[in-house]
Amino acid sequence: MQMLHILNGEEMKKAFQLNGRVEGEPVIPFNEAMCAGETCETIFSEEFIKTRALTHGVSESDYRRITVEKLEAVFHEGRNHLKLWFDEDMFCQINLLTLLAWLDLIGYEGEVELCLTTQQFERLASCTLHVAGYHSMYKQVLINRAVPSEVSLPPLKKGMELYLHYKDADNELVRFIKDHPDLSEEKLVVLMIGTFRAYGLGDVQYLQLIRSVRASNQ
Template sequence: MQNQTLHILNGQSMFDHFKKTGFLDGEMMIPFNEAMCYGKTTENIFSNDFIEKRAEVHHVTIQQYADITLKPLEPLLNGEFTNLELWFDSDMFCQMNILTILAWLDQNQHKGIITLHIVDDFFTPIEKYTLKANDYAALYKQVLIQKLMPSEITSPPLKKGVELYLNYLNPDSDLQIYIREHINTPENELVRSLLDQFKEYGLGDTQYIALIQNFRSEINR
């Protein structure tokens, strides 16, 4: 085991930004290239069933999923580091990714202290939490599989992220209402508007395109 710290970043954009700016220069950084707030998942994180399901969600092959998501995570999956620091935004997208990483650590009985850094839209750290990977596997199952609101979530950003996650696909969510009210707006224009007005969700253009197309295909049936 190494004493060096492994920094887990929410996605390739943050990884590229940190590399470009020299932030955490000399430190070991890896991106978590996923969007766990979108699509189905399975209980045993990073298992074969999980990989198959997530590859299906993203419309990629299992090999492509392995190259994009799993390969960068090898230092984590191989258990080469005891000191872990997570760097994520406060939005729903990032919070569901945090929950997945913490749940995997819980499933694998990680006992070390975990430092969670919350960053702003410019990747600047604004909050810091000290965590242990306890009870996150059950929380992951309850939220991402059973779609239930837990009775207690201690982290304010995670609680808000879970609330948004469990609501955003409902017909009466502010996001779905907005999509419904702009049914005649060209897709690209609507995506730009959604990206600008619903930052708390943290969704990207790919997820918004899918939401728009799913809604419009349903009403055209």
């Protein structure tokens, strides 16, 4: 059995390499922040790459290098077992949904195991997944902005609900920013990371949101 570990981002990859958790087995990061910006139906199509590169402010060639090319390891001969490592927060769960949707889209038939982790990358639980149906779910959530009626994974359902709330123009994050007009950007970012852990957003996302909200209030 040929195992491949797919981790949510470079930071998790660095942590795993540091503690030797999956030593001797191939590891690749899924470098995205799918809760930010717009997307389209066909994952990793030319339209998708153009849309996501624009979201991240990088060239299309850089997006391919940073995100798409890493996933080519999935297609290596005999690669029939994927182990996906993702945190329970919204940021990671929307990335997970996108990855599962892509595996569904390409007709991946190998074994897929999900390992849920804490924000410190400690393993919480694991389960085996079937990827069929996740592309439809991805379209419902990220394109049509609706929560599917049946979601078997509780963290994924919670992540979807938080994502749709996050996309609401008057969400709790926006209200929190408006309620703290006198705090500096740096202090507000730190405060929000600690207050809204379930979203899993980082300083880049919060800084963008703070500047956007404050600019619209001027």
